[in-house]
Amino acid sequence: MKHLILFYFLSILSIFHLKAQVTLTADGEGNTYELINSVLAPNYNVVEVPDCNHTSFGRHIDELFDNDLNKNVFRFYIHTSNDNDRCIKFDRQRNEIKAYDKSPNNLLGIQGERVIYKWKMKIDVSFQASPNFTHLHQLKSVGGNYSSIPMYTLTARKGTPDKLELRQTSTNDQETLKKINLSLIKGHWVEITEDITYGTNSNYSLKIERIDTKTLLFEYENSNIDNWQNGAEFVRPKWGIYRSLINVADLRDEEVLFADFSIEEVTSLSIIDSKKTNNNIQISPNPVRETIIFNQESLEHFNTIYIYNVLGKLIDKKLTIRKNKIDVSNLKTGSYFFVLKQDKKIVSRNTVIIN
Structure with missing residues (x-):
């Protein structure tokens, strides 16, 4: 499913x-x-x-x-x-x-x-x-x-x-x-x-x-x-x-x-864009309830996170990451699409499940 x-x-x-x-x-x-x-x-x-x-x-x-x-x-x-x-x-x-x-x-x-x-x-x-x-x-x-x-x-x-x-x-x-x-x-x-x-x-x-x-x-x-x-x-x-x-x-x-x-x-996000990028930034835990953690080494590769729901609606945008963590406790239970960008370039797409 x-x-x-x-x-x-x-x-x-x-x-x-x-x-x-x-x-x-x-x-x-x-x-x-x-x-x-x-x-x-x-x-x-x-x-x-x-x-x-x-x-x-x-x-x-x-x-x-x-x-x-x-x-x-x-x-x-x-x-x-x-x-x-x-x-x-x-x-x-x-x-x-x-x-x-x-x-x-x-x-x-x-x-x-x-x-x-x-x-x-x-x-x-x-x-x-x-x-x-x-x-x-x-x-x-x-x-x-x-x-x-x-x-x-x-x-x-x-x-x-x-x-x-x-x-x-x-x-x-x-x-x-x-x-x-x-x-x-x-x-x-x-x-x-x-x-x-x-x-x-x-x-x-x-x-x-x-x-x-x-x-x-x-x-x-x-x-x-x-x-x-x-x-x-x-x-x-x-x-x-x-x-x-x-x-x-x-x-x-x-x-x-x-x-x-x-x-x-x-x-603008498209499958063409996704073919040009790899999901090379790992996040954990996944599924997650409250806090997502990024590897410290990956933080230099992106500076903005866009969060979309499964209907394609932009739910949130985060400009800063503090102590390699972000709080997602405000998100309802379900699947989300995280798009990580370094300025204009999309560097990673990650599917995140909130439980």
Whole structure:
């Protein structure tokens, strides 16, 4: 029976890409910060808001029912006075949500991994952008020499006319990849799809579609671009409004709406891949109940473990192995497929039985 299950699982892998998707959807008034944290970093805080200096206003992210989408959405407030950057920096303002090192591993982008980010957004028809920066989304590295500057940024900028810009860098010098007239998205719900393979000479694309008319407003794709900053541990997404106060006279109080955040890991595994690798890393015991042990010598051969169930669903991803052991007590009884990678390369596949 176990051999039949494994054969069935390998057949699935030979045809489909395996996906793990996390979604964050507004569910109505109240407990908005708690909802966001429960998805992006359970028991921790991913909400970066200017509440500390503007307590009289209350929470700067809430939820409301939107008649155009016919569903609940998130509302991000930012005010020209009182609001700042977490009472740390006062020449800028930040109201953002993010993934970070306390987030589940499947929300963190690592080298060799493909991730699709999707979300809906609406800025007001009278939205005013700074001539310096008004970021609405970022992909930002953690660790390495260039972690202070976002690798990708979707930003609004005042000009003649105002623009929405997609900017990128793999070092510390951003360039504009593409820009459109900001008026194309003002006052309309748009859906944004960002598809990235993390690594050098890799694929990146971003599309923006107006939801009511299905009009494609923005499209950029590059199959040979550097999507990794040297020394990075992982990449995290950020959404919200983060703007400069240097030219505050150009700004006004804003309400930016977001809905239906999605982070989808796409891990391509196939029988072709398996023919190129050997199950040369032994684990014990197997079957196992709580703790898997690796030979100390094998640890240098891999740095990431992907755990799939027999239906091909990505259950967990482990970036670090402490004392050559990993805890699997959270897994239910059954058979699992462990895929061990060294950066992009699959070095071993192991079937593990949890009892």
